[in-house]
Amino acid sequence: MKKKIRLEITAAGEIRAKTIGMNDEECLDYVEILEELLDAETIDSTFTEEFLRAQQHQYQEEQTEVKQQTEVKGE
Template structure:
Protein backbone atom coordinates (compact mmCIF):
# COMPACT_ATOMS: atom_id res chain seq x y z
CA UNK A 1 0.00 0.00 0.00
CA UNK A 2 1.49 3.36 -0.94
CA UNK A 3 0.93 6.53 1.00
CA UNK A 4 0.04 9.82 -0.60
CA UNK A 5 2.89 12.13 -1.49
CA UNK A 6 2.60 15.76 -0.41
CA UNK A 7 4.61 18.95 -0.25
CA UNK A 8 3.59 21.23 2.62
CA UNK A 9 4.63 24.83 1.96
CA UNK A 10 4.60 27.65 4.52
CA UNK A 11 5.32 31.25 3.55
CA UNK A 12 6.30 33.61 6.35
CA UNK A 13 5.72 37.40 6.47
CA UNK A 14 9.44 38.04 5.88
CA UNK A 15 9.26 36.11 2.58
CA UNK A 16 10.97 32.99 3.91
CA UNK A 17 9.51 29.75 2.57
CA UNK A 18 9.60 26.47 4.44
CA UNK A 19 8.61 23.26 2.68
CA UNK A 20 8.26 19.69 3.91
CA UNK A 21 8.06 16.63 1.66
CA UNK A 22 5.72 14.03 3.14
CA UNK A 23 5.25 10.43 2.03
CA UNK A 24 8.42 10.20 -0.08
CA UNK A 25 11.11 7.86 1.15
CA UNK A 26 14.81 8.05 0.43
CA UNK A 27 16.69 10.63 -1.59
CA UNK A 28 13.76 11.09 -4.00
CA UNK A 29 12.45 13.79 -1.66
CA UNK A 30 15.26 16.08 -2.79
CA UNK A 31 13.91 15.87 -6.36
CA UNK A 32 10.62 17.33 -5.12
CA UNK A 33 12.46 20.16 -3.39
CA UNK A 34 14.50 20.92 -6.51
CA UNK A 35 11.32 21.22 -8.60
CA UNK A 36 9.71 23.44 -5.96
CA UNK A 37 12.77 25.71 -5.83
CA UNK A 38 12.69 26.02 -9.62
CA UNK A 39 8.96 26.81 -9.67
CA UNK A 40 9.38 29.47 -6.99
CA UNK A 41 12.61 30.83 -8.51
CA UNK A 42 14.13 30.29 -5.07
CA UNK A 43 17.33 28.90 -3.61
CA UNK A 44 17.47 26.14 -1.01
CA UNK A 45 19.67 27.42 1.80
CA UNK A 46 19.10 24.78 4.45
CA UNK A 47 17.75 21.24 4.61
CA UNK A 48 16.77 19.01 7.50
CA UNK A 49 16.12 15.39 6.68
CA UNK A 50 13.27 13.48 8.30
CA UNK A 51 13.34 9.80 9.18
CA UNK A 52 11.67 9.08 5.80
CA UNK A 53 14.83 10.29 4.03
CA UNK A 54 16.76 7.39 5.56
CA UNK A 55 14.12 4.79 4.62
CA UNK A 56 13.93 2.96 1.33
CA UNK A 57 10.92 3.02 -0.94
CA UNK A 58 9.33 -0.38 -1.32
CA UNK A 59 8.55 -1.12 -4.92
CA UNK A 60 6.19 -3.90 -5.86
CA UNK A 61 7.34 -5.81 -8.90
CA UNK A 62 4.99 -8.14 -10.68
CA UNK A 63 6.61 -10.78 -12.80
CA UNK A 64 4.65 -12.20 -15.66
CA UNK A 65 5.37 -15.75 -16.62
CA UNK A 66 5.19 -16.42 -20.32
CA UNK A 67 5.49 -19.86 -21.86
CA UNK A 68 6.22 -20.42 -25.51
CA UNK A 69 4.75 -23.45 -27.18
CA UNK A 70 6.12 -24.66 -30.47
CA UNK A 71 3.77 -26.54 -32.72
CA UNK A 72 5.28 -29.11 -35.06
CA UNK A 73 3.69 -29.45 -38.48
Template sequence: MTKKIKIQIFPDGTIQTEIQGIKGKRCTEYIHILEELLEAEAVDSNYTPEFHETETVKITEKQEQRIRER
Protein backbone atom coordinates in the same frame (compact mmCIF):
# COMPACT_ATOMS: atom_id res chain seq x y z
CA MET B 1 1.13 7.10 2.83
CA THR B 2 -0.06 9.78 0.47
CA LYS B 3 2.64 11.91 -1.13
CA LYS B 4 2.40 15.56 -0.05
CA ILE B 5 4.40 18.75 -0.31
CA LYS B 6 3.63 21.34 2.36
CA ILE B 7 4.69 24.91 1.59
CA GLN B 8 4.66 27.74 4.12
CA ILE B 9 5.44 31.32 3.17
CA PHE B 10 6.23 33.61 6.09
CA PRO B 11 5.71 37.42 6.25
CA ASP B 12 9.48 38.02 5.90
CA GLY B 13 9.48 36.10 2.58
CA THR B 14 11.06 32.95 4.00
CA ILE B 15 9.67 29.78 2.45
CA GLN B 16 9.61 26.45 4.26
CA THR B 17 8.66 23.21 2.55
CA GLU B 18 8.18 19.68 3.81
CA ILE B 19 7.97 16.63 1.59
CA GLN B 20 5.99 13.72 3.02
CA GLY B 21 5.38 10.20 1.77
CA ILE B 22 8.46 9.94 -0.44
CA LYS B 23 11.10 7.62 0.95
CA GLY B 24 14.83 7.73 0.37
CA LYS B 25 16.82 10.21 -1.65
CA ARG B 26 14.05 10.62 -4.25
CA CYS B 27 12.64 13.43 -2.11
CA THR B 28 15.69 15.56 -2.94
CA GLU B 29 14.64 15.57 -6.60
CA TYR B 30 11.73 17.77 -5.57
CA ILE B 31 14.03 20.45 -4.15
CA HIS B 32 15.02 21.56 -7.67
CA ILE B 33 11.40 21.56 -8.82
CA LEU B 34 10.34 23.66 -5.82
CA GLU B 35 13.21 26.10 -6.38
CA GLU B 36 12.01 26.70 -9.93
CA LEU B 37 8.32 26.97 -9.02
CA LEU B 38 8.93 29.30 -6.08
CA GLU B 39 11.77 31.23 -7.75
CA ALA B 40 13.83 30.55 -4.64
CA GLU B 41 17.04 28.84 -3.60
CA ALA B 42 17.31 26.16 -0.92
CA VAL B 43 19.74 27.25 1.78
CA ASP B 44 19.17 24.53 4.38
CA SER B 45 17.80 20.99 4.46
CA ASN B 46 16.71 18.79 7.32
CA TYR B 47 15.89 15.18 6.53
CA THR B 48 12.95 13.32 8.03
CA PRO B 49 13.18 9.66 9.06
CA GLU B 50 11.60 8.81 5.66
CA PHE B 51 14.79 10.01 3.95
CA HIS B 52 16.65 7.12 5.58
CA GLU B 53 14.07 4.50 4.55
CA THR B 54 14.08 2.40 1.41
CA GLU B 55 11.11 2.58 -0.91
CA THR B 56 9.64 -0.72 -2.06
CA VAL B 57 8.31 -0.80 -5.61
CA LYS B 58 6.05 -3.55 -6.90
CA ILE B 59 6.54 -4.36 -10.59
CA THR B 60 3.85 -6.29 -12.45
CA GLU B 61 4.62 -8.82 -15.16
CA LYS B 62 3.51 -6.39 -17.88
CA GLN B 63 5.80 -3.67 -16.56
CA GLU B 64 8.66 -6.13 -16.35
CA GLN B 65 8.06 -7.19 -19.95
CA ARG B 66 8.10 -3.56 -21.13
CA ILE B 67 11.38 -2.98 -19.32
CA ARG B 68 12.94 -6.00 -21.05
CA GLU B 69 11.70 -4.83 -24.48
CA ARG B 70 13.56 -1.53 -24.11
Protein backbone atom coordinates in the same frame (compact mmCIF):
# COMPACT_ATOMS: atom_id res chain seq x y z
CA MET C 1 0.65 7.07 2.15
CA LYS C 2 0.11 9.58 -0.62
CA LYS C 3 3.12 11.69 -1.59
CA LYS C 4 2.78 15.37 -0.77
CA ILE C 5 4.81 18.55 -0.46
CA ARG C 6 3.72 21.00 2.23
CA LEU C 7 4.74 24.62 1.66
CA GLU C 8 4.83 27.31 4.32
CA ILE C 9 5.47 31.00 3.68
CA THR C 10 6.62 32.80 6.81
CA ALA C 11 5.91 36.41 7.72
CA ALA C 12 9.53 37.16 6.78
CA GLY C 13 8.87 35.82 3.28
CA GLU C 14 10.80 32.58 3.72
CA ILE C 15 9.40 29.56 1.92
CA ARG C 16 9.67 26.25 3.75
CA ALA C 17 8.89 22.93 2.12
CA LYS C 18 8.41 19.53 3.69
CA THR C 19 7.89 16.30 1.84
CA ILE C 20 5.40 13.79 3.18
CA GLY C 21 5.18 10.13 2.25
CA MET C 22 8.58 9.94 0.57
CA ASN C 23 10.90 7.51 2.28
CA ASP C 24 13.97 7.62 0.13
CA GLU C 25 16.08 10.16 -1.70
CA GLU C 26 13.18 10.77 -4.07
CA CYS C 27 12.44 13.93 -2.08
CA LEU C 28 15.71 15.44 -3.34
CA ASP C 29 14.34 15.34 -6.89
CA TYR C 30 11.83 18.02 -5.92
CA VAL C 31 14.34 20.60 -4.63
CA GLU C 32 15.29 21.88 -8.08
CA ILE C 33 11.67 21.80 -9.26
CA LEU C 34 10.53 23.86 -6.27
CA GLU C 35 13.36 26.36 -6.75
CA GLU C 36 12.27 26.88 -10.36
CA LEU C 37 8.55 27.09 -9.60
CA LEU C 38 9.01 29.46 -6.68
CA ASP C 39 11.89 31.44 -8.20
CA ALA C 40 13.78 30.67 -5.01
CA GLU C 41 17.14 29.37 -3.83
CA THR C 42 17.66 26.65 -1.22
CA ILE C 43 19.38 28.08 1.84
CA ASP C 44 19.12 25.09 4.15
CA SER C 45 18.02 21.50 3.76
CA THR C 46 17.61 18.64 6.22
CA PHE C 47 16.19 15.15 5.95
CA THR C 48 12.86 14.39 7.61
CA GLU C 49 12.47 11.84 10.37
CA GLU C 50 10.70 9.62 7.81
CA PHE C 51 13.80 9.59 5.62
CA LEU C 52 16.17 8.92 8.51
CA ARG C 53 14.01 6.04 9.78
CA ALA C 54 13.93 4.51 6.30
CA GLN C 55 17.71 4.81 6.00
CA GLN C 56 18.21 3.20 9.40
CA HIS C 57 15.82 0.36 8.50
CA GLN C 58 17.64 -0.24 5.20
CA TYR C 59 21.01 -0.31 6.98
CA GLN C 60 19.74 -2.83 9.53
CA GLU C 61 18.39 -5.07 6.76
CA GLU C 62 21.72 -4.95 4.94
CA GLN C 63 23.60 -5.84 8.13
CA THR C 64 21.27 -8.78 8.76
CA GLU C 65 21.81 -10.01 5.20
CA VAL C 66 25.60 -9.76 5.56
CA LYS C 67 25.46 -11.66 8.86
CA GLN C 68 23.32 -14.40 7.31
CA GLN C 69 25.66 -14.74 4.33
CA THR C 70 28.64 -14.98 6.66
CA GLU C 71 26.93 -17.71 8.72
CA VAL C 72 26.11 -19.71 5.57
CA LYS C 73 29.76 -19.58 4.48
CA GLY C 74 30.80 -20.82 7.93
CA GLU C 75 32.97 -17.85 8.75
